[in-house]
Amino acid sequence: MNKLHLRLRDERGIALVMALMFITVLTIVGTSMVMYSSQSQHESGYGKAKSYAYLLAENGINTAMAILRDPPDPATGIGNNALDANVFCGLTGRTYPNPIPAPTPTPTGPCTLRETYDGGFTVWTGKLVGSTWTITAVGHVTNPIQGSAEAKRTLSVKVNVHPTLTQPLNTPVWNYIYSTNGPSTPPTCDMDLNQSVTISSPLYVEGNLCLHNTAAITKGPLVVKGRLTLDSKQQNYVGTSLNKLSDVHVVNGCQVPKSGSVDLPCKNNGADNIWANTLDSTVPTGLTPPSPNWKNWYLNASPGPYMPCTTVSGTPPLFDSAVSTDPGATDDVRYTYRNNSLGAQNLTPGTSYSCVTAAGELSWDASAKLLTIKGTVYVDGSLYVNNGSINRYTGQGVIYMTGTLLIKSASLCGAIYNGACDLRTYQDSPAQGWDPNSILLCFVADGNGGQVPTGDSIQLVSATLQGAAYATHGLDLDTTSNVDGPLVGAPVMLGQSVTTSFPSITIVPEGMPSNPTAYAYADTPTGYTE
Numbered sequence: 001m002n003k004l005h006l007r008l009r010d011e012r013g014i015a016l017v018m019a020l021m022f023i024t025v026l027t028i029v030g031t032s033m034v035m036y037s038s039q040s041q042h043e044s045g046y047g048k049a050k051s052y053a054y055l056l057a058e059n060g061i062n063t064a065m066a067i068l069r070d071p072p073d074p075a076t077g078i079g080n081n082a083l084d085a086n087v088f089c090g091l092t093g094r095t096y097p098n099p100i101p102a103p104t105p106t107p108t109g110p111c112t113l114r115e116t117y118d119g120g121f122t123v124w125t126g127k128l129v130g131s132t133w134t135i136t137a138v139g140h141v142t143n144p145i146q147g148s149a150e151a152k153r154t155l156s157v158k159v160n161v162h163p164t165l166t167q168p169l170n171t172p173v174w175n176y177i178y179s180t181n182g183p184s185t186p187p188t189c190d191m192d193l194n195q196s197v198t199i200s201s202p203l204y205v206e207g208n209l210c211l212h213n214t215a216a217i218t219k220g221p222l223v224v225k226g227r228l229t230l231d232s233k234q235q236n237y238v239g240t241s242l243n244k245l246s247d248v249h250v251v252n253g254c255q256v257p258k259s260g261s262v263d264l265p266c267k268n269n270g271a272d273n274i275w276a277n278t279l280d281s282t283v284p285t286g287l288t289p290p291s292p293n294w295k296n297w298y299l300n301a302s303p304g305p306y307m308p309c310t311t312v313s314g315t316p317p318l319f320d321s322a323v324s325t326d327p328g329a330t331d332d333v334r335y336t337y338r339n340n341s342l343g344a345q346n347l348t349p350g351t352s353y354s355c356v357t358a359a360g361e362l363s364w365d366a367s368a369k370l371l372t373i374k375g376t377v378y379v380d381g382s383l384y385v386n387n388g389s390i391n392r393y394t395g396q397g398v399i400y401m402t403g404t405l406l407i408k409s410a411s412l413c414g415a416i417y418n419g420a421c422d423l424r425t426y427q428d429s430p431a432q433g434w435d436p437n438s439i440l441l442c443f444v445a446d447g448n449g450g451q452v453p454t455g456d457s458i459q460l461v462s463a464t465l466q467g468a469a470y471a472t473h474g475l476d477l478d479t480t481s482n483v484d485g486p487l488v489g490a491p492v493m494l495g496q497s498v499t500t501s502f503p504s505i506t507i508v509p510e511g512m513p514s515n516p517t518a519y520a521y522a523d524t525p526t527g528y529t530e
Contacts, residue, residue, distance in 0.1 A: 049151035053139035060124030060137025110328030182207015183226030220245030301378030314353030342381025373397035376511030
């Protein structure tokens with residue numbers, strides 16, 4: 001018993017047991033600490049990856065905004081239109097802002113873009129409804145911890161877009177009648193003023209100007225880059241002793257009468273039937289013929305071939321018969337469909353119509369004989385007005401045509417007085433006349449012949465237009481026609497009894513040729529959501 005008792009009281013093995021227990025506890029604690037540390041490291045790495053993914057999503061939004069806000073280049077007019085639903089599609093061949101690299105289309109479609117960064121990438125896209133974009137970007141980051149899932153963050157924003165409808169006049173040429181022909185060699189008449197034509201507006205002639213019958217010029221400036229010829233000292237004159245022109249610039253001299261000798265330089269104070277405060281042979285700077293950007297407006301006019309009516313009633317004119325339906329097509333490919341494929345269409349038919357888009361409108365009220373124009377419109381064909389009526393238009397806009405324009409036995413007026421276009425001098429109070437700075441329609445025609453004589457792009461026959469007109473070829477005012485507004489043609493032919501005079505223009509529709517192209521402005525993004 002004593003030996004057994006002694007053996008039970010022997011504590012020499014307890015140290016080993018205690019050591020084993022202590023090691024076990026340390027192992028458990030150490031393992032827990034390692035596991036906790038690994039988990040914390042994992043969570044920290046994943047949190048950093050999620051934050052980086054959010055930054056990548058923000059970068060996608062910023063790239064989209066930079067593309068929407070990439071304005072057209074002043075020299076080329078090339079830029080992005082924030083109201084083009086396909087502006088993010090087919091970026092190859094289109095502009096995008098530097099130094100941002102061009103996004104690349106994803107396999108899911110040409111309008112979904114991918115940008116690659118160190119450690120991740122962004123996939124973003126946009127959808128335009130009306131005049132509001134919803135831009136959605138997803139940032140993707142590979143988690144640095146092996147075996148963990150990819151970190152993703154999604155960001156969506158709303159962007160409202162406002163169309164640019166008017167702008168200050170950029171070139172003074174739209175306050176002139178501008179004949180772009182000439183000068184011919186040997187000198188012949190590049191622009192003729194016949195019968196009882198009286199010019200009471202600034203006139204610019206690239207070639208030789210001839211005054212016949214009782215034609216006269218009563219207001220300046222007058223610029224003739226060729227020769228000025230007056231048939232008769234008794235019937236033709238440029239200014240008078242009591243009403244001198246502000247300035248006259250004739251480069252190649254004057255011939256008065258046409259059978260006489262040429263004075264080089266021209267002689268003032270009646271010697272060559274010219275009376276002017278300034279008479280010289282120096283051409284003013286800053287006056288060049290307008291240059292329509294046919295490509296940009298074929299692609300971006302609204303309504304137009306690629307921006308059809310969103311709200312429509314009646315039967316508005318067709319804008320094109322066929323266009324590219326590939327949203328990823330380059331601008332060059334889309335432009336190949338401009339081919340004057342439509343015939344001549346009636347701008348003022350017997351029934352009403354309306355076509356409205358986010359950036360423009362072309363509507364006709366047949367009973368009120370009222371045309372409403374807003375923004376820039378493009379018709380891949382020709383238009384005519386021939387309803388025998390005194391028609392009025394309201395708004396500010398430009399209508400481009402691949403074809404021609406004919407106005408016959410009708411008037412299209414910015415203001416009406418006593419059953420005709422109001423040709424009285426404009427004043428605000430009491431109201432009278434036409435104010436082109438608040439109501440102005442400009443026609444821009446590129447065609448030649450067809451419904452008009454060969455060599456003409458625009459013809460008026462027994463008609464009146466109160467507005468502006470640009471013709472790539474001839475602009476012909478036949479018989480008793482009249483235009484109250486600026487004209488550009490190659491040449492401008494002013495008929496038999498025209499008296500031209502119009503107010504000074506300082507505000508023009510956005511699509512006016514030679515003014516800077518500015519399609520629309522995208523607001524700051526709002527409504528951030530994840």
